Amino acid sequence: MTKPTNSAREIAADVAAGRTSAVETAKAALARIEAARALNAVVTVDPERTLADAAAVDARLRAGETMPLAGVPVIVKDNIWVGGWRITQGSRLFADFIAPRDAIAVERLRNAGAVIVGIGATSEFASKGVTISQLFGPTRHPLDPALTPGGSSGGPAAAVAAGLVPLAIGTDAGGSSRRPPAHVGVAGFKPSYGAIPYGPGFAEPFFGLSVIAPIAADVADIALAFEIMAGTDPRDPDAAVIAQEAEDIVDLRIAFSPRLGLDVAVDDVVANGLVSVISRLSAAGLSIMLRDPVWPTGATEEAIMPLQHAGLAALYGDAFRKDPTVFDPDIARQIERGLSWSGTDVAGALIASAAIAHAFAAFFTEVDLLLTPTVPCVAWPLTQAGPDTIGGRAASPRAHAVFTPFVNHARLPAISLPCGADANGLPFGLQIIARRGQDRTLLRAARQIEAQLA
Template sequence: MRVKAKRFAEDDGGGPCRMTAPHQWTAQECAVRVGQRSTQATEVAVHFIERVTRINPSINALVQFRPDDVLRQAREVDARIDAGEHLPMAGVAVTVKDNLWVEAYTVTQGSRLFKDFVAPRDAWVVQRLRALGAVVLGITNCSEFACKGATDNLVYGTTRHPEDLKRTPGGSSGGAVAALASGLGLLALGTDAGGSVRRPAAHTALVGHKPSQGLVPNPWGFGEPNYGVSVVGLLAKNVADCAWFFDQVGDFDGSDASAPPLPVDWQALQCSLRAPSKDVRIAWSPRLGCGFAIDADIRLAIEQVVDRLASAGWNVAQADPPWGESVSTYPMDALQHAGLHALHGRALQAATTEIDPHLKAQIESGALKSASDRASVLRARDRIQRDLGTFFSNFDLLLCPTVPVIPWDNTSIAPTHVEGRTAGLRDHAVFTPLFNLCGVPACSVPVATVRGFPVGLQIVAPRFQDPLVFAFAGLTERLLARSSTV
């Protein structure tokens, strides 16, 4: 692999630097530089190849990485630009989670059942990224079938938190966030069926956005155990890049059953660069009205940010959505388990030792779910959607924590305690799934550091109000940046 490329000086905070390196650029800056030919896509690719080779072995974030293919893609981008083509995402290095198809790559869903599966085509969103000039840097690790809150599996092993290799970055998009937080790429694709993008983003100081259901098409690929609630999620290092990412990949595709039936105007980037009106009605809900446990220092750190927003003149009131007590047990578990059994129950019988024991338990649980059980859960989902809709008749935005704990030991599926209480397997994940059930946009923005680790504020709005979410996320990011320089 011989490519002559410029040497980028890296500024790691030690002093003046004549030129920042590509992993320190924003995604938009990279696209402009490559598009205007101040640098080439191949030069950017070589830089990221070197970083992956050097950094990835310690964190195990990328599990499929082909330097020759990365260079091939970059050369194609340079050739297209030289031929006069305009590429909005020229040379931007993007990683893809191991449950989204990338043509000719092994894509396993973190499962030995798919260890030899080679994707026959690109996922819709990967196809779009290539058309826009982005470069797929590699495939990132995830928990088996993306159905655990920590990132480890029997195929590739454990992904480690970049700031503490003994801790988890969360899951199931843990490989995506560990890579991006380590400067292995400029954007990352994940999936989010119950917080699998937002929670890992919060644990690694990234912006993670779960779009409104149907706004990022995903009409083909693997069967989805969380049918109707899972979406393609977007990860970036700042709000403007995340909004820009959304603008590039948000679209309508009638072959996606969750696509909105009518055109939706989602000019997110433009909204993210200006503050929303101060007439926006904002609710702050520290426990989501469900009594969810949250470590006291995390709650205090987030409340201080909410207080700062109120002091800056924003109309913030403490209020909880009016849903019933049943939501505190996350009723959709029954559908995930039933979905897993429908997809993989037969394989479990034939290859029981090939499946993660935690996933085996979920699949076996799914076998016990009756039609009446599933119907009851779907009726509960209708009530949850109605209750949140009622809440949004009085408020435009809902603020709540993203995660109630800091990252935990990477040998455990979940933390043992939250707020001093013995924690169940899902108690670290309670603040995110309800918004999947409702199909609404939700974004995690890093707002504080607690015990040396980041925590996130989750910003939620009614369905298709993604631009408002980005606008307020951008406002929050700017407010915190200003206060940190005072």
């Protein structure tokens, strides 16, 4: 398998200048995807449609049109509508579903000249922390096929890390497009809720938490994709205006929280790696204080999980009652739990979610950026929902996900940058969080931090 050497920016410049064509670029991407079938990062391809779309981009260029993503091959996660493509959510219920139209974000990418070359694997309904489905099987880690890239955007993240495409689009309702990038060594950005219009598409089980999330090898490509996809649209009542950049990063108040103020386990290689990162950034002139958010009593992921379970039950409970075997067993258990939650249980989870958001809001009155680990561990065996142990403690199946879900409940922007690896070369990430609406400031800061970590 030959990896592309160019970023999305470089590909667009080459295609626009006529040094290559969108069709040639698409053919090369399709060949890389075919050569990497064992990775199982891309679950659907449509070469005829892709090459026709690429030819249309070339024709637009000949007609004098300027496109910031001219000919850039992109993979879209299998829960985001791409008009005319099979989009399944990794579910047998949608095995033959053809999206009737593009999601707004996909429409904007295509208008900018991007060419969809495949659909990236997701866990069923994007509701697991590993990327596996009954339809397509497991997605493998690009550095070790015996390991998982995490989930649920494991397909898009693995595709970028393997060099199949320079840019992929995932979703993030609890860390799904930050943790997999951290595990495979690329960057993943969760925008503020509403920064990028969401839908049209499938009904969401996550109740105002999920966002469209670009994944790329570097922050500059993520920022380019964000600017193309962001902005209000009358079709999405939650779409929001995002502030312009603040001043240089040296003028920002930056905090580091080694465990996000939570009593959670972290592997030594990650904990020590993050301390080393903070030391490097401090030596580069950044003033970084040690400070934890203060959480309300009982603030845990368990307290908010009834929202996911109830959402899945509301959407798919009837199908579950007819035939539970249609579902991934873990998703079936989540639906079953959702059917058992009372209205009081769900209301309690909503109250816990709001309390987490208010705690984060109070924290960001005192700081501008928060640095934390993205993940507490490196990737684990493909056959397991999570590692057996983290930081010397027995680990629950969701212990690997501790640093990301609260950010979604506060609707904040956050990005994961690769920042180190263990002795076997398995990566982990630095998560940078900002207050809601400060996406551009966060991306600017991330570019500067990325340069210091290079």
